[in-house]
Amino acid sequence: MLEQKSISQIIRFRLRTFLFVLLGTLFVLSxxxxxxxxxxxxxxxxxxxxxxxxxxxxxxEPPDQVARQITGVYLSAALLTxxxxxxxxxxxxxxxxxxxxPVGRSIIITSVGDASLEGVSKELQHxxxxxxxxxxxxxxxxxxxxxxxxxxxxxRTQADLRNQSTAILSEIEANGARAETIRKQLEDYRTELSxxxxxxxxxxxQDERITVEAEIRELRDQISLLQALAKEVSTERSRAIRDLAxxxxxxxxxxxxxxxxxxxxxxxxxxxxxxPPSLIPLPLGPRRLFFLFGALAVSILAAxxxxxxxxxxxx
Amino acid sequence: MMTDLSHEIPxxxxxxxxxxxxxxxxxxxxxxxxxxxxxxxxxxxxYEYAHIWYDDSFLYNAIVVIAxxxxxxxxxxxxxFSFGYFVGFYFYTMILGFLWLACFTKFEYDREMASVSAxxxxxxxxxxxxxxxxxxRRSYTLSARALEQLLSFILVLxxxxxxxxxxxxxxxxxxxxxxxxxxxxxxxxxxxxxxxxVSNALLPFAFACYAIRKDYWRAAATLFxxxxxxxxxxxxxxxxxxxxxxxxxxxxxxxEERTTVVLTLFLPMLAGIIFxxxxxxxxxxxxxxxxxxxxxxxxxxxHYNDFFSRHDLTYFCQISFLKPFVDCPYDEQLxxxxxxxxxxxxxxxxxxxxxxxxxxxxxxxxxxLFLCGLVIAFGNAVSAKLPPRFILMSGAIFPQTFLNVPTxxxxxxxGAATLFxxWYLMPRTxxxxxxxxxxxxx
Numbered sequence: 001m002l003e004q005k006s007i008s009q010i011i012r013f014r015l016r017t018f019l020f021v022l023l024g025t026l027f028v029l030s031x032x033x034x035x036x037x038x039x040x041x042x043x044x045x046x047x048x049x050x051x052x053x054x055x056x057x058x059x060x061e062p063p064d065q066v067a068r069q070i071t072g073v074y075l076s077a078a079l080l081t082x083x084x085x086x087x088x089x090x091x092x093x094x095x096x097x098x099x100x101x102p103v104g105r106s107i108i109i110t111s112v113g114d115a116s117l118e119g120v121s122k123e124l125q126h127x128x129x130x131x132x133x134x135x136x137x138x139x140x141x142x143x144x145x146x147x148x149x150x151x152x153x154x155x156r157t158q159a160d161l162r163n164q165s166t167a168i169l170s171e172i173e174a175n176g177a178r179a180e181t182i183r184k185q186l187e188d189y190r191t192e193l194s195x196x197x198x199x200x201x202x203x204x205x206q207d208e209r210i211t212v213e214a215e216i217r218e219l220r221d222q223i224s225l226l227q228a229l230a231k232e233v234s235t236e237r238s239r240a241i242r243d244l245a246x247x248x249x250x251x252x253x254x255x256x257x258x259x260x261x262x263x264x265x266x267x268x269x270x271x272x273x274x275x276p277p278s279l280i281p282l283p284l285g286p287r288r289l290f291f292l293f294g295a296l297a298v299s300i301l302a303a304x305x306x307x308x309x310x311x312x313x314x315x
Numbered sequence: 316m317m318t319d320l321s322h323e324i325p326x327x328x329x330x331x332x333x334x335x336x337x338x339x340x341x342x343x344x345x346x347x348x349x350x351x352x353x354x355x356x357x358x359x360x361x362y363e364y365a366h367i368w369y370d371d372s373f374l375y376n377a378i379v380v381i382a383x384x385x386x387x388x389x390x391x392x393x394x395x396f397s398f399g400y401f402v403g404f405y406f407y408t409m410i411l412g413f414l415w416l417a418c419f420t421k422f423e424y425d426r427e428m429a430s431v432s433a434x435x436x437x438x439x440x441x442x443x444x445x446x447x448x449x450x451x452r453r454s455y456t457l458s459a460r461a462l463e464q465l466l467s468f469i470l471v472l473x474x475x476x477x478x479x480x481x482x483x484x485x486x487x488x489x490x491x492x493x494x495x496x497x498x499x500x501x502x503x504x505x506x507x508x509x510x511x512x513v514s515n516a517l518l519p520f521a522f523a524c525y526a527i528r529k530d531y532w533r534a535a536a537t538l539f540x541x542x543x544x545x546x547x548x549x550x551x552x553x554x555x556x557x558x559x560x561x562x563x564x565x566x567x568x569x570x571e572e573r574t575t576v577v578l579t580l581f582l583p584m585l586a587g588i589i590f591x592x593x594x595x596x597x598x599x600x601x602x603x604x605x606x607x608x609x610x611x612x613x614x615x616x617x618h619y620n621d622f623f624s625r626h627d628l629t630y631f632c633q634i635s636f637l638k639p640f641v642d643c644p645y646d647e648q649l650x651x652x653x654x655x656x657x658x659x660x661x662x663x664x665x666x667x668x669x670x671x672x673x674x675x676x677x678x679x680x681x682x683x684l685f686l687c688g689l690v691i692a693f694g695n696a697v698s699a700k701l702p703p704r705f706i707l708m709s710g711a712i713f714p715q716t717f718l719n720v721p722t723x724x725x726x727x728x729x730g731a732a733t734l735f736x737x738w739y740l741m742p743r744t745x746x747x748x749x750x751x752x753x754x755x756x757x
Binding site for chain 1: 337338341342345371372375376378379380382383385386388389392393
């Protein structure tokens, strides 16, 4: 196209300028790329405290919230502490670019910087981790205490229930003995009644007959009373057995409560360090080839722009 | 001896038979690229909730990516001015912003592939849009009298549209409060189309004609009519259109057209960068220009890439007249689907996101964008030999519209096809354009 020829003519006319700017810029930028220092990574990780919820381990606090707290609140406080300890500001400027990335229940804390800042980076991360754990310890302690209170309460209730069931058992036994006594007495009365019936039959005297019939009636009343009593005792015994079953069930519930609370207490996890601040022994080198390509692009643009600018000034 | 390029009659799209075109801006474009990147860093500080991120660790990578894509800007130095240049530069800025944002995005999609696809799509779009400028043969041209009548008709139609629109809604509301009332707007479909065509195509066309002729009273009247669309549509574009057109008219009066195109983005963005340094009071301006006008189209592409990396493609089913022929996995409009997915309000986007990524995916997006470039090249062809300043003013609203709305919508609903028709019919001779003298007052 004619427009391209025009541009190429312009570049050809100022070829020396073009090449000078291109190579000069490329040289300067390449030098900068080659002099880019290799960075190192100091990494640590903590696991946010967790508890068993609905048969699943869940974090006590959303890890991404903790991560934001780390970079938003704890980082500033830690930097201030380091500053007060005499760490120079340029070093603080570098290490302040700390990142906290939540991964599941863990938080990965990363600092990238020159290898000479390894000690300061580690100290910074230690300060942040200590503060993070300390702030959460009270919460976990509170939960643990709550578990202990729940277990004690369940144990006391269980003991009370056991006492109750012992008392009810005694009652059932006593009722059983009473029922047996009543049964024996009933048998005796029935035997006596049948004896009286046999005695009454051959009696010729009216007075004797009346006396025996009165005794028979009295015996029958006694038998009715005893039968009613036996029924009452039987009803009471059934109630006591039901109560005993209920108390045994409640005792079982308390046992389950104690077991599950002890399990929850055992599984309750505090916020803890899973990886202390450590220097990753692989340098985070810049992708020099990639950056050199960028340097080439910038050089071409600078050379092209310079030639066009000079051409416009000429016009 | 160097060919003197300074006395060239600056008609757009002279075609291969015409003389050479002098080079366009170069360093200005480089400064614009740097300003874009700085603007996006500042935007990320105030608008991180909108998923616009920045991280120092990836700065060098981002610089290399931007430097590589900056090589494409050479096209804007060597290409002649045309409508495609105007639209193409805005798209270039949008893709530049996306490539920057992709280096820092926290979305989980294949960012390398998306960046390569976006860059390839940009080049595929720009090649026809910038390089195809040959005029087409015209079978009919308006006479000077017909043009006069047309311009008067446009003013009357504009007034009638405003009256009709005011029947449905007319509210004087501050710009920052428009979203409280926007959802209540309900216009009949035909009125929606007419409002779009009149405010985006016809009135700017009329303004351009009057401005070129130095008929300042009628030009001012046109701007006033444009302003009256704001209380009806409650749209920021309607509010700023008159200022925008006036700004372009003034800039193009003193500067070369390609420089004007670059400055229409560079100057407002630079002002936002400077103002935000004075504190949060400038946030309204910064939010409107640097965030809404410049960052959002790029961020939309980021969101669409994320969404469609995990959801079915549309295969153009979002285009209403294609819906009966293509099975659509989405019942609602794409902008509403995206709004629900990300909770940032209705999220419409440019052809790169909708007709590209959403419709055909990353691999075939450059093909679709090449076709879109051909459509813009058609706009170049029908506007060839019109004064560049005229093209700038009459088409001033469309680059912004193309950034935020699919190409098919811009052509039909927003009136781009109508503008192409008007350009086609416009007389090219000096006498017919200017009714008062034979000299083209550029």
